[in-house]
Amino acid sequence: MAVCCPAPGADVPVVPLTGDEARHWITRAGPGRSRIEFIVPEANCVACIGGIEPSLNAVPGVVSARVNLTAQRVAVVWRDGEAEPQDFMQTLADLGYTARPFDPRENGILSEQEEGKALLRALAVAGFAACNIMLLSVSVWSGAEGATRDLFHWISALIALPTVIYAGRPFFTSAMAALRHGRVNMDVPISLGVLLATVMSLYETLHHAEHAFFDAAVTLLFFLLAGRTLDHMMRARARSAISNLTLLMPQVATIIENGMARIVPAAALKKDMTLLVAVGERLAADGVVAEGVSELDRSVVTGESVPEVARPGTEVQSGTMNLSAPLTVRITATGEDTFIAELMRLMAVAEQSQSRYVQLADRLARHYAPTVHTMAGITLLGWLLYSHNWHTALMNAIAVLIITCPCALGLAVPAVQVVATGLLFRRGVMVKDGAVLEKLSQVDTVVFDKTGTLTLGHPVLLDAASVPPELLALAAGLAQHSRHPLSKAVVRAASAAAVTPAAVSDVREIPGSGLEAMVGGETVRLGHRLWCGLAEAPDAASMEFALTRQGRLLHLFAFEDELRPEAAATIRKLTASGLKVMLLSGDRPAAVTRLAKLLGIEDYHARQTPEEKLSRVSALQAEGRKVLMVGDGINDAPALAAGFTSMAPATASDIGRTAADTVFLGHSLLAVADARALAARAQRTVKQNFILALLYNALAVPIAVMGFVTPLIAAVAMSTSSILVVANALLLGWRAPLSSALPAAEPPAGRKPEDSAIMTLPAPPQAAE
Amino acid sequence: MNTLFFLIPIALILGAIWLAIFMWTLKSGQYDDLDGAAWRALNDEERPLPPPDKDEKK
Numbered sequence: 001m002a003v004c005c006p007a008p009g010a011d012v013p014v015v016p017l018t019g020d021e022a023r024h025w026i027t028r029a030g031p032g033r034s035r036i037e038f039i040v041p042e043a044n045c046v047a048c049i050g051g052i053e054p055s056l057n058a059v060p061g062v063v064s065a066r067v068n069l070t071a072q073r074v075a076v077v078w079r080d081g082e083a084e085p086q087d088f089m090q091t092l093a094d095l096g097y098t099a100r101p102f103d104p105r106e107n108g109i110l111s112e113q114e115e116g117k118a119l120l121r122a123l124a125v126a127g128f129a130a131c132n133i134m135l136l137s138v139s140v141w142s143g144a145e146g147a148t149r150d151l152f153h154w155i156s157a158l159i160a161l162p163t164v165i166y167a168g169r170p171f172f173t174s175a176m177a178a179l180r181h182g183r184v185n186m187d188v189p190i191s192l193g194v195l196l197a198t199v200m201s202l203y204e205t206l207h208h209a210e211h212a213f214f215d216a217a218v219t220l221l222f223f224l225l226a227g228r229t230l231d232h233m234m235r236a237r238a239r240s241a242i243s244n245l246t247l248l249m250p251q252v253a254t255i256i257e258n259g260m261a262r263i264v265p266a267a268a269l270k271k272d273m274t275l276l277v278a279v280g281e282r283l284a285a286d287g288v289v290a291e292g293v294s295e296l297d298r299s300v301v302t303g304e305s306v307p308e309v310a311r312p313g314t315e316v317q318s319g320t321m322n323l324s325a326p327l328t329v330r331i332t333a334t335g336e337d338t339f340i341a342e343l344m345r346l347m348a349v350a351e352q353s354q355s356r357y358v359q360l361a362d363r364l365a366r367h368y369a370p371t372v373h374t375m376a377g378i379t380l381l382g383w384l385l386y387s388h389n390w391h392t393a394l395m396n397a398i399a400v401l402i403i404t405c406p407c408a409l410g411l412a413v414p415a416v417q418v419v420a421t422g423l424l425f426r427r428g429v430m431v432k433d434g435a436v437l438e439k440l441s442q443v444d445t446v447v448f449d450k451t452g453t454l455t456l457g458h459p460v461l462l463d464a465a466s467v468p469p470e471l472l473a474l475a476a477g478l479a480q481h482s483r484h485p486l487s488k489a490v491v492r493a494a495s496a497a498a499v500t501p502a503a504v505s506d507v508r509e510i511p512g513s514g515l516e517a518m519v520g521g522e523t524v525r526l527g528h529r530l531w532c533g534l535a536e537a538p539d540a541a542s543m544e545f546a547l548t549r550q551g552r553l554l555h556l557f558a559f560e561d562e563l564r565p566e567a568a569a570t571i572r573k574l575t576a577s578g579l580k581v582m583l584l585s586g587d588r589p590a591a592v593t594r595l596a597k598l599l600g601i602e603d604y605h606a607r608q609t610p611e612e613k614l615s616r617v618s619a620l621q622a623e624g625r626k627v628l629m630v631g632d633g634i635n636d637a638p639a640l641a642a643g644f645t646s647m648a649p650a651t652a653s654d655i656g657r658t659a660a661d662t663v664f665l666g667h668s669l670l671a672v673a674d675a676r677a678l679a680a681r682a683q684r685t686v687k688q689n690f691i692l693a694l695l696y697n698a699l700a701v702p703i704a705v706m707g708f709v710t711p712l713i714a715a716v717a718m719s720t721s722s723i724l725v726v727a728n729a730l731l732l733g734w735r736a737p738l739s740s741a742l743p744a745a746e747p748p749a750g751r752k753p754e755d756s757a758i759m760t761l762p763a764p765p766q767a768a769e
Numbered sequence: 770m771n772t773l774f775f776l777i778p779i780a781l782i783l784g785a786i787w788l789a790i791f792m793w794t795l796k797s798g799q800y801d802d803l804d805g806a807a808w809r810a811l812n813d814e815e816r817p818l819p820p821p822d823k824d825e826k827k
């Protein structure tokens with residue numbers, strides 16, 4: 001069983017959820033009953049059910065509590081007035097689970113669920129009808145005649161007519177929508193084939209004729225609906241998994257009013273309010289520092305990996321994390337005026353300028369439909385000239401349309417996409433849409449962001465093995481009193497080397513400088529080299545801490561932003577398959593150059609603003625290149641939206657993840673190369689399927705044109721071709737072992753309570769834990 | 770021939786019953802959490818399971 005349940009009593013913050021704010025999430029569940037759902041990302045094993053359900057059911061007033069493992073949600077129904085949603089969150093927090101209320105309207109999950117259920121209902125109806133009609137048809141084919149045959153045809157008609165009307169709607173509406181926009185998609189020939197088969201069969205039944213195609217019409221619908229339902233389920237699953245990654249906490253901020261601190265929702269922040277930002281908290285608005293000196297981690301906002309010092313007067317942006325000391329900030333902009341809102345506008349523009357992507361199947365349909373219709377027309381004319389019989393000519397023309405109804409073509413793409421996205425999902429790569437696979441396979445340029453994408457966005461100590469253990473113990477003794485990323489890196493290195501931090505006393509943290517403590521009556525400092533009394537560093541790009549005792553240098557600790565596992569292998573793979581790789585970073589030139597050299601990326605640009613990233617990606621696209629943008633930060637979001645397609649790690653900022661087409665879990669960057677390789681393979685299978693389907697047509701059409709098609713031949717031919725393409729799609733799963741082992745069932749919640757501020761953070765390092 | 774008058778309605782009715790049952794299972798949310806259902810089958814606690822959560826329908 002997967003180890004996933006958090007330790008009880010873990011420090012999980014609970015945000016107040018009462019009164020009007022709670023209303024938003026609550027729905028009615030019968031008289032006097034209310035219902036609320038929570039997203040609980042850590043709930044992903046059976047032990048979680050056993051832990052959560054009894055505890056919640058024990059809360060007074062609760063009628064039922066049920067865990068949904070697929071969606072990682074918990075639904076609670078309670079009697080009004082006897083409990084508050086707050087209590088449930090507290091119960092979950094006591095068990096160690098982070099939870100946030102779930103709004104089904106968000107991300108259109110509710111409408112998607114409804115759509116999925118409608119498809120399943122249509123599928124069930126079509127299945128029922130197909131079974132029964134096939135039963136009757138087999139009797140007809142085995143030789144039922146006269147009145148019996150008519151009876152069977154009538155019963156078939158009775159079942160088929162409502163079925164076609166009900167179960168065919170997904171295709172009819174899609175075909176109508178396409179036609180109204182002057183386009184042709186695969187659903188147009190499908191709808192036409194199904195409708196014509198039904199109408200013609202009805203006419204034949206009325207005239208006691210021998211052949212009725214009800215079975216063909218309904219079986220066709222059944223096959224196609226099966227493909228469509230599977231496709232929908234895959235997509236819904238990926239979307240729900242991605243939306244579960246979004247921020248865990250409602251956005252709140254602490255303001256100071258008349259000398260009193262008060263917690264308010266982030267949406268209620270106004271200009272000129274005074275914001276109190278605690279250590280480890282993210283800023284909820286743009287502003288200017290009024291009081292306090294601290295260091296800020298701006299990596300999500302700018303891509304800068306080294307923390308920056310903030311003093312009174314420093315401008316700060318929302319999304320920045322406060323690292324070392326509390327700050328008071330005077331708000332200068334909120335909502336529409338903030339840095340993030342500005343980026344959202346850029347994103348919207350980038351999305352609009354994207355031309356509508358037409359899937360291969362629909363491009364094929366553009367040629368397929370006219371060809372088939374011309375063929376039917378020629379058949380009609382030919383038979384008219386040959387037999388001078390309107391009925392025969394018309395029947396044969398319709399038979400051509402029925403036999404060419406692209407059942408296999410309609411399945412050729414969805415079947416492959418379902419198999420491929422399913423494979424990727426198990427590998428931890430969540431594809432938002434089937435068309436993304438097609439786009440991925442065509443990519444010829446990959447643009448990476450640095451901090452948080454090629455790297456994990458947190459520093460590690462270099463050459464930890466060469467540091468004398470007693471010095472590492474001393475440094476860790478100081479560092480464990482600080483939340484500075486470099487301090488944390490020292491502590492992690494110490495615990496990885498099994499070194500016990502030395503005992504120190506009187507630790508002081510001087511924001512922007514470092515830590516000072518007393519050891520055996522001597523002053524020990526860990527921090528910036530200038531503050532420790534050393535000369536200015538020759539290379540400002542490197543991250544380092546000096547350790548001094550009474551002003552005497554003991555050791556220089558050098559740090560580096562930790563590279564994502566297999567980053568180099570990924571770049572090599574991509575370059576080897578002929579792709580152009582580019583690095584666009586907001587970080588300083590020296591750091592970017594070093595990383596680019598290390599990974600062998602020749603085309604790199606440092607100090608890129610979000611606008612520059614966007615314009616570079618757009619320029620590449622304008623050259624006709626198809627860009628895969630891989631990024632995580634807020635500053636990457638416009639470029640992600642502008643790329644031909646895009647990927648983001650699960651640890652990305654909310655806005656980055658929303659902008660990306662694909663999200664990958666786990667640390668390894670190989671996910672990028674894997675997704676592309678699998679997409680290419682999937683696209684090959686799609687093309688094979690098209691060829692299979694067209695071969696089928698090449699065989700079947702002449703038979704239809706010559707007037708030899710009977711319902712039996714149609715049924716056999718259509719089923720065979722459909723089964724062939726589905727089997728070929730399933731082979732993809734067989735033939736395509738992914739290059740790297742999947743990062744097991746690494747839960748999407750790589751988060752710690754400390755990260756639960758406004759934006760999600762890079763996951764904690766696996767190595768050091 | 771006469772047997773047909775029994776067999777066809779029986780076939781249709783059985784099919785319709787299946788369809789009705791499927792629609793009911795769908796409506797009562799039994800396909801909402803297939804992963805969870807798979808695990809719950811292995812739950813060997815004596816505690817009775819809570820009734821299935823009755824869907825989002827108001």
